[in-house]
Amino acid sequence: MDGQRRDRLVEQVLKCTTASGRAELGQALSSVCVRVMPDVDGAALAFYSGSRVQELVGASDPWAAGIEEAQYTLGEGPGLAAVAADGPVLVPDLSVDEVRWPVFAGAARGEGLAAAFFFPLRVGAMQLGTLGLYRRRPGVLPADFVFDAALLADLISHKLLLQNEKMTGEERIWMETSYQDVNMATGMLAVLLRISLEDAFLRLRAHAFGAGRSVLDVAADVLARRLPLDRLTD
Structure with a gap:
């Protein structure tokens, strides 16, 4: 150079x-x-x-x-x-x-x-x-x-x-990150569903992929209680 x-x-x-x-x-x-x-x-x-x-x-x-x-x-x-x-x-x-x-x-x-x-x-x-x-x-x-x-x-x-x-x-x-909501939603799912953080994140990602949505949007729905937890239990 x-x-x-x-x-x-x-x-x-x-x-x-x-x-x-x-x-x-x-x-x-x-x-x-x-x-x-x-x-x-x-x-x-x-x-x-x-x-x-x-x-x-x-x-x-x-x-x-x-x-x-x-x-x-x-x-x-x-x-x-x-x-x-x-x-x-x-x-x-x-x-x-x-x-x-x-x-x-x-x-x-x-x-x-x-x-x-x-x-x-x-x-x-x-x-x-x-x-x-x-x-x-x-x-x-x-x-x-x-x-x-x-x-x-x-x-x-x-x-x-x-x-x-x-x-x-x-x-x-x-x-200050674009993915702060994902971290918060992952922690919330882990506590409410009594699963590991890794499993909670995988469920967020799987739901996003299956729904053709961004994991950021799914996390926002979880935090706003717009997405029932029973849809993330499988």
Whole structure:
């Protein structure tokens, strides 16, 4: 990578601030990725805790956010694979790799996703999550752009961590997540049905999949008592 390209990437990430609020930081960083990476149609940043709990930090647009949400609801996809491998997962043609994640691939291709490239968000030995880059057409990501994306992931990881350290208590980025309702609904189900948290989450996910809905919407219904618990007992 030449020095000018590197300096441009660093400058673009450093320009992102939380002046408009912490919720906008993730969106701003995701938008930077789309702006500086050629032929990328969307981007999203997600934090992971283990291999299950996912928190959407930000997305460049609703389409990219929907791709991340599909992985969360279905429990499979290249982002989860990147976390498990603790390394990049590059999918230049989702139709070719469909056998690896058949349910996710079918849903994502239905939304227009043709290629996806995931890079770890990591600071030292600490794994934070992933940077996902999405494209509506298939094709290999050129080697130079792979290096650019890896650098972006590194810069964004440090940016998020440093910004988080400047905040206190409830202002911290990872205290405000799109999936907070899911965590609350999972805990509520576990208590009321006297089952483990893992079983409670699997029941939420199974109901969402069977109903063709987002797990976020199902969790909201559980918390609002719009969904009878007897529909989640099987």
